[in-house]
Each structure stands twice: as C-alpha cells, then as structure tokens.
Amino acid sequence: MTVKIEVIAGGIPHDQLMIAGLVGSLVCIYLTYLNAMTNSFVFSFFGGLGAVCALIWGSNTIKVLCSYGIGTGVPSAGMLALGSGVIAMLLATRYGIWAPIMAVVLAAIIGAILGYLANNVLMMKIPVMIRSITEMAVIGALSLMGFSAMAAGSFDFAAISTGTQTFLGMTVTSYGNSYMGLTIIAVSFFLAAIAIQHPFNATLGPSWKQDRMLWLAGECGFLSMITVAVMSLAFLSLNAALVSLGISIILWAYTYSQYITLSKRDAASWLDSKPIVEPEGH
Amino acid sequence: MSVTPKPAGGVGMDMTAMGLAILLMLAIIGVAWYMFGLSLIFYALIAIIIGGALIGFGVHFVPVGGAPAAMGQAPGIATGVAMLAGGAGLAGLFGGAWAADLGIVVACAGGAIGGALMMAITCMFVNVIYVYGMGIPSASGKAKVDPLTGDTQTEYKSQGTEGHGLPFISFVGGIVGGFLGGLGGTLIYYVLLKWVYVEKLAHALGAGPLANVTPIAISLAGIFAIGLFLVNAVLAAYNITGTIEGPHDPKFARWPRAVVATAVASAVCGIVAIAIVAV
Numbered sequence: 001m002t003v004k005i006e007v008i009a010g011g012i013p014h015d016q017l018m019i020a021g022l023v024g025s026l027v028c029i030y031l032t033y034l035n036a037m038t039n040s041f042v043f044s045f046f047g048g049l050g051a052v053c054a055l056i057w058g059s060n061t062i063k064v065l066c067s068y069g070i071g072t073g074v075p076s077a078g079m080l081a082l083g084s085g086v087i088a089m090l091l092a093t094r095y096g097i098w099a100p101i102m103a104v105v106l107a108a109i110i111g112a113i114l115g116y117l118a119n120n121v122l123m124m125k126i127p128v129m130i131r132s133i134t135e136m137a138v139i140g141a142l143s144l145m146g147f148s149a150m151a152a153g154s155f156d157f158a159a160i161s162t163g164t165q166t167f168l169g170m171t172v173t174s175y176g177n178s179y180m181g182l183t184i185i186a187v188s189f190f191l192a193a194i195a196i197q198h199p200f201n202a203t204l205g206p207s208w209k210q211d212r213m214l215w216l217a218g219e220c221g222f223l224s225m226i227t228v229a230v231m232s233l234a235f236l237s238l239n240a241a242l243v244s245l246g247i248s249i250i251l252w253a254y255t256y257s258q259y260i261t262l263s264k265r266d267a268a269s270w271l272d273s274k275p276i277v278e279p280e281g282h
Numbered sequence: 283m284s285v286t287p288k289p290a291g292g293v294g295m296d297m298t299a300m301g302l303a304i305l306l307m308l309a310i311i312g313v314a315w316y317m318f319g320l321s322l323i324f325y326a327l328i329a330i331i332i333g334g335a336l337i338g339f340g341v342h343f344v345p346v347g348g349a350p351a352a353m354g355q356a357p358g359i360a361t362g363v364a365m366l367a368g369g370a371g372l373a374g375l376f377g378g379a380w381a382a383d384l385g386i387v388v389a390c391a392g393g394a395i396g397g398a399l400m401m402a403i404t405c406m407f408v409n410v411i412y413v414y415g416m417g418i419p420s421a422s423g424k425a426k427v428d429p430l431t432g433d434t435q436t437e438y439k440s441q442g443t444e445g446h447g448l449p450f451i452s453f454v455g456g457i458v459g460g461f462l463g464g465l466g467g468t469l470i471y472y473v474l475l476k477w478v479y480v481e482k483l484a485h486a487l488g489a490g491p492l493a494n495v496t497p498i499a500i501s502l503a504g505i506f507a508i509g510l511f512l513v514n515a516v517l518a519a520y521n522i523t524g525t526i527e528g529p530h531d532p533k534f535a536r537w538p539r540a541v542v543a544t545a546v547a548s549a550v551c552g553i554v555a556i557a558i559v560a561v
Binding site (some may be wrong): 033073090118162180 | 287294295296299300302303348362363364365368405453478487495496497498500501502504505506508510511512513516517519520521522523524539540542543544546547550551554555557
C-alpha cells in the first residue's frame with residue numbers, strides 16, 4: 001500500500017488534459033485521411049500532430065501514476081505504454097477507416113487487463129493504477145498510429161505494409177520496401193517511448209511545474225516528429241516530406257524556446273554568463 | 283512540493299485476483315482452441331504464454347540496484363529493472379533472430395546465450411567500475427554468506443549501506459536472468475514468425491503466392507516480441523518494486539505472482555498478435 005503525500009494545486013486538471021489529448025489526437029489522425037481524398041501526401045503531418053497531442057496527455061498521466069512512487073523508475077511506465085500500445089495499434093490497422101477508434105478500444109481493453117494484473121495480482125494497490133495504465137496503453141497506440149500515419153501517409157494496414165520498388169524501369173509493389181517491411185515501426189516505437197517518458201523524468205522534483213512539463217512534452221514530441229519526417233522521405237513524395245519537416249522544425253523551435261523560458265523562470269537563480277573577453281593588444 | 287514515498291510492495295497473494303486472472307487466461311486458451319483447434323497457431327499461443335512467464339521469472343534473478351547502487355550504497359547494477367531486462371531481452375532477441383531458419387532449438391539457444399552474454403558482460407564491467415573505479419568491495423546486504431561460494435559478507439559491508447558492488451551470487455543471478463529472458467523473448471519471436479505469420483500472412487495481406495512477404499512477417503514478429511517483452515519485464519519490475527539483489531533476496535520469493543501476471547498478460551497480448559493475421 002502506497003500513500004500519496006503530495007497535493008496538486010492549480011494547473012490544468014488531468015481529466016481536461018485527457019479529453020483534449022484523446023479528441024485532439026483522434027481528430028488529427030483522422031485528418032491524414034485528407035491524403036486519400038485529395039490523392040496526395042501533404043496532409044501526413046497531421047499524424048505527427050496527433051501523436052504529439054497523445055504524448056502531451058501521456059506526460060501528465062505518467063505524472064499522475066508516478067506521484068505514488070512506483071519504485072521502478074519513470075521510464076518503465078513509458079515502456080509499458082508503448083509495449084501494450086503497439087500490439088493494439090497493429091491489430092487496429094486491419095480495420096481500415098475505423099482504425100484509430102479501434103486502436104483506442106483495443107488498447108483500453110489490454111490496458112485495463114494489465115492494470116488489473118499490476119494492481120491486484122502484483123499487489124501494487126495504487127488507486128489510479130488501472131486507470132493510468134489504461135490511459136497509457138491508449139496513448140501508446142495513438143502516438144504510434146500517428147507516427148505511422150505520418151511516415152507512411154495512411155494508418156491503414158495495406159498502406160504501412162506495401163511500398164513500391166523500381167525494377168528495370170518498372171514500378172512494382174514491394175512488401176520489403178514498406179514502413180513495416182523496413183521495420184521503421186521499431187524506430188517509431190522508441191521515438192515515441194523516449195518522448196513519453198522523458199518529460200516527467202526530466203522535470204520531476206521539488207520545483208515541478210505542470211506547464212513546464214507539458215511544454216517539454218511538446219518539445220520531445222516535435223523532436224521525434226522531425227525524425228519521422230525525415231524517415232517519411234522514403235515513402236512519401238518529396239513535397240509532403242518537406243512540408244512535414246518544415247512544420248515539425250518550426251513547432252519544435254517554438255516549444256523549445258518556451259521550455260527554456262519556463263526553465264529560467266523556475267530555476268532558483270540563473271546567470272546568463274558570457275565568455276570572458278581577453279583583449280589581445282591595445 | 284513532492285515527496286514520493288518508497289513503495290513497500292504488497293506481501294502475500296490476493297487469491298481472488300489471481301483466480302480471476304488465471305480464469306481469464308484459461309478463457310483465452312479455450313477461445314483459441316475453439317477457433318483454431320490443435321493447430322500450430324494454438325501451440326503458438328501456448329508457447330507465447332510460456333515465453334512470457336519465462337521473462338517474468340527471469341527478471342527476478344537480475345540484480346537491480348537503481349540509484350542507490352550508483353552511489354555505492356546498495357548492491358546491484360545501477361539502473362532500473364525495465365532498462366536492464368530490456369537490454370538483456372533485446373540482446374537475446376538479436377542473438378536468436380538470426381538463427382530462426384535453423385530451427386526452434388538453435389534459435390532459442392542462441393537467444394538464451396545472447397541474453398546471458400549481455401548480462402555477463404554488463405555484470406563484469408559493473409564490478410570493474412565498482413572495484414577499480416569506486417574502490418569498494420562487493421558485499422551483499424541481504425545474506426550473511428554467499429550461498430554459492432560460502433564467502434562471508436558482513437565484514438566487507440560498510441556501515442550505513444545495504445551492501446555494495448556485485449557479489450558472486452548476484453553475478454550468477456544476472457546471467458541466469460539474462461538466459462531466461464533471452465530464451466523467453468526468442469521463443470515468442472520464433473513461434474510468431476514461423477508458426478503464425480509465415481503460414482498466414484500472405485493470405486491476410488491478399489498477396490499472390492509469389493509475393494515475398496517475409497520482411498513483413500519478420501518485422502511483425504519482431505515488434506510484437508519487443509512489445510510483449512517490455513510488457514512482461516515492466517510487470518515483473520512492478521512486482522519487485524525497486525531494487526533486488528538476486529536469487530538470495532527475500533523479494534525473490536514473490537516470483538509466483540509475477541509468473542501468473544506475466545502469463546496472463548502474454549495470453550492477452552498473444553491472442554491479439556495472432557488475431558492480426560488469423561481472424
């Protein structure tokens with residue numbers, strides 16, 4: 001039995017963040033469907049935005065769970081989230097247009113079972129355990145689906161498992177040259193895992209502030225998004241990949257500057273030191 | 283202001299919860315039996331459950347020290363359970379995956395040895411850094427004498443610490459843990475690849491008989507094995523709650539809970555991994 005000692009005052013309530021993250025993520029992932037409607041790939045970046053929505057929500061869920069002290073380190077929660085999320089997400093991609101909704105449903109079921117196992121069978125006895133692990137699984141599934149949609153152009157299983165290859169001047173369908181076939185999904189997996197576990201791990205402590213953590217979560221998400229945008233060069237048109245890259249770099253720079261500003265605000269004191277000027281000759 | 287208490291971790295077993303969990307696992311096995319009969323897919327699910335339980339059991343052997351170990355105040359490797367188990371398991375997976383075409387025995391042996399080798403190298407360099415870098419001897423805080431060598435421990439233990447360094451028993455525990463983790467992870471990878479995806483994936487993708495779907499099968503099996511491994515390792519870590527010295531630690535006695543939990547978790551995740559091609 002663990003006891004929660006701290007009191008959270010102010011900030012955005014967790015329920016509000018959860019609803020915003022869930023809805024924002026689902027809407028953004030569905031906006032990648034504009035690709036299919038307009039027969040282009042330029043709307044792929046919405047997948048990355050959806051992943052970042054989920055990651056920002058996820059950083060706060062990790063905060064809620066880890067404020068009880070789970071004893072295994074903050075990163076373990078992120079690993080559990082992505083580990084259960086990827087399983088739900090891959091099955092969900094089989095459902096075509098329903099994939100994002102199915103990912104949420106399947107991940108919630110898997111997460112609830114894992115939460116029950118951790119809380120009751122393993123006797124963790126943490127009041128928010130079941131709910132948090134359910135949320136974490138959903139976040140893992142949505143962030144991975146977002147990155148997959150961004151890199152491959154669609155969240156459909158056919159889209160992530162088939163690519164094209166030019167052979168003797170002919171373009172043929174190739175399973176080996178796809179998002180799944182090249183195992184880019186493993187890279188996305190760890191990009192999302194790092195982005196979800198880092199924000200709370202880096203900002204925890206006596207001067208923890210929610211807004212600083214959430215900006216850092218955004219910064220980590222957009223940093224991962226830059227990498228996904230580079231990887232999408234292999235699967236999408238050059239224009240689409242450049243649009244994704246530009247948007248992620250601009251948003252990353254903005255969130256990074258915000259995070260630095262807030263870090264300076266929360267630091268006990270900071271000195272903007274400059275190198276000592278040593279004049280040579282007079 | 284936040285003060286996070288060190289979790290004590292429950293002692294004993296919740297029989298009702300355990301019964302419910304085992305019931306859920308049996309229900310999943312029953313559904314698989316009903317849907318697939320005694321086919322390779324059904325045996326794959328059983329193998330995934332065994333592999334998951336092996337991972338959950340193996341994690342308990344690994345000496346995890348966490349932050350106190352980094353300061354030389356507790357024995358073990360100075361990082362968290364999830365990271366260590368992930369490292370050993372993924373190393374094992376790489377060790378076994380190359381041998382998938384050589385049959386299940388060679389693949390699983392390769393995975394087990396890969397995981398054990400990874401942990402052996404880790405444990406050795408941890409001790410090199412402890413002994414020659416930090417200048418501390420290896421002493422267990424939980425046992426008076428090393429159960430394997432019979433060396434006394436208490437004389438070498440500094441006051442105010444829970445022991446330090448990596449005693450022989452912890453070293454051996456790390457290797458056994460890596461062995462079991464690598465074995466379980468590779469078993470999951472192998473059965474998913476060879477018994478499920480190679481058989482069913484071409485049909486599920488709607489690909490022609492000549493299409494080469496092997497890259498997708500390998501990728502799917504690999505990512506599912508990684509996902510299952512991390513889920514099982516983190517559940518076992520939650521069972522340990524923090525640090526453990528190895529097989530001589532009193533916390534080691536909690537393993538039955540973890541074996542049940544990881545077996546059930548593997549059944550749930552395994553049926554989903556199978557459903558992607560078989561339903």
